[in-house]
Amino acid sequence: xxQIHHKDYAGAKLGMWLFLFTELLLFGGLFLLYAVYLAxxxxxxAAAGKQLDVIFGTVNTVVLLxxxxxxxxxxxxxxxxxxxxxxxxxxxxxxxxxxxMVIKYIEWSAKIGHGVYPGSAQLKGGPxxxxxxxxxxxxxxxxxxxxxxxxSILLAWVALKVKRGxxxxxDFVFLENGALYWHLVDLIWIxxxxxxxLVL
Amino acid sequence: MKIQADxxxxxxxxxxxxxxxxxxxxxxxxxxxxxxxxxxLTVAVTRLDLGSYKVWGALAIASLKAGVVIAVFxxxxxxxxxxxxxxxxxxxxxxxxIGFTFFDVLYR
Numbered sequence: 001x002x003q004i005h006h007k008d009y010a011g012a013k014l015g016m017w018l019f020l021f022t023e024l025l026l027f028g029g030l031f032l033l034y035a036v037y038l039a040x041x042x043x044x045x046a047a048a049g050k051q052l053d054v055i056f057g058t059v060n061t062v063v064l065l066x067x068x069x070x071x072x073x074x075x076x077x078x079x080x081x082x083x084x085x086x087x088x089x090x091x092x093x094x095x096x097x098x099x100x101m102v103i104k105y106i107e108w109s110a111k112i113g114h115g116v117y118p119g120s121a122q123l124k125g126g127p128x129x130x131x132x133x134x135x136x137x138x139x140x141x142x143x144x145x146x147x148x149x150x151x152s153i154l155l156a157w158v159a160l161k162v163k164r165g166x167x168x169x170x171d172f173v174f175l176e177n178g179a180l181y182w183h184l185v186d187l188i189w190i191x192x193x194x195x196x197x198l199v200l
Numbered sequence: 201m202k203i204q205a206d207x208x209x210x211x212x213x214x215x216x217x218x219x220x221x222x223x224x225x226x227x228x229x230x231x232x233x234x235x236x237x238x239x240x241l242t243v244a245v246t247r248l249d250l251g252s253y254k255v256w257g258a259l260a261i262a263s264l265k266a267g268v269v270i271a272v273f274x275x276x277x278x279x280x281x282x283x284x285x286x287x288x289x290x291x292x293x294x295x296x297x298i299g300f301t302f303f304d305v306l307y308r
Contacts, residue, residue: 017283021290028294035298036305038255054243061239069232072223072273079222176275183274190265193239194258198246 009173016177020184023147027188030140034195037132044129049200051116052137056107057197060100061189067096068186071155071179081169083162090159090175093182097152104145108138137196144192147185154178221278231272238265 038045074089115122116134123131158178161167167175242261246254271277276287 014283014286017286021286024290025294028298032298032301036301039302039305058239058243062236065232065235065239068269068273069228072228072231073225075275076223076225076228079220180274183269186273187266187269190269191259191262194242194246194262198242199255199258 007171007173012173012177013180016180020180023184023188027140027143027191030136030143031191031195034136034140037129037136041127041129041132044127045133046200048130048133048137049196051111052197053107053110054197056103057193060103061193063096063100063103064186064189067093067100068183070096071182075172075176075179078162078167078172078175079169083165083168086162086175087159090155090162094152094155094159097148097155100148101145104141104148108141140192140196144185144188147188151178151182151185154181221275223272223275227272231268234268235265238268 070089070092074086074093077083077086077089111117111134117123118131118135118138123134155178158167158175161174238261242258242265245257245261248254250257270287276284
């Protein structure tokens with residue numbers, strides 16, 4: 001070995017967790033807005049929330065939970081030095097992410113087709129609580145969707161590195177941190193789903 | 201949740217990642233099944249007419265699911281004190297800013 005690489009495994013993971021904590025606070029702010037406006041406009045929120053499709057929400061929850069399972073399994077696979085199955089599992093996660101985005105696309109385009117989008121004539125004419133609900137819905141699911149896209153690009157990069165052998169059982173913190181990011185995406189959805197699709 | 205013993209790591213695995221815990225596929229799949237069951241439960245519970253308990257019930261189940269994801273999928277069960285404390289501090293901060301906002305919003 002010509003070069004000595006210093007790897008600070010604990011430091012790399014601590015850094016990732018610190019970043020994830022800032023993400024929790026970002027979404028925490030959005031949930032706080034939701035809670036305050038729910039307290040102010042309970043009836044309008046209930047009327048608006050009933051327009052969201054529980055089926056879409058539930059299917060997407062199952063899709064994300066499954067993607068999270070596959071990501072967690074890929075970490076176990078790389079720890080056992082099963083690089084091929086790690087790549088396969090990561091591909092499964094990315095496939096689930098794509099499915100999630102397709103469902104989200106169908107859901108959003110149906111809503112926009114019905115004239116429900118921020119600044120639409122229909123929402124401007126309706127009660128204020130309803131337009132607040134849909135603004136929060138688009139901002140929260142939009143930022144979450146952005147995280148899904150970034151997470152899948154990140155995991156695709158990780159999978160490429162596993163395939164090339166630069167991420168392996170002796171050095172897999174990149175895969176582990178990628179998986180942590182992915183679980184955060186799932187974690188946020190665990191709260192978005194009941195708040196927007198179920199409780200109203 | 202059923203806790204099952206993980207199979208012992210392979211000798212090379214032990215050598216390569218002495219301090220890393222490998223979670224078996226079996227336990228991960230069991231965790232996933234628990235999460236799916238809780239999802240079904242939260243959908244079922246919120247179909248009932250529970251009034252304001254609906255929000256609290258759904259949030260309680262969501263928090264439980266989040267706890268399971270953090271503990272098992274995100275390996276927090278096997279992490280040291282530092283990460284656990286940082287997680288606690290983050291959640292406390294979140295609770296303080298949500299709680300204090302409501303002191304203002306509810307009693308204005």
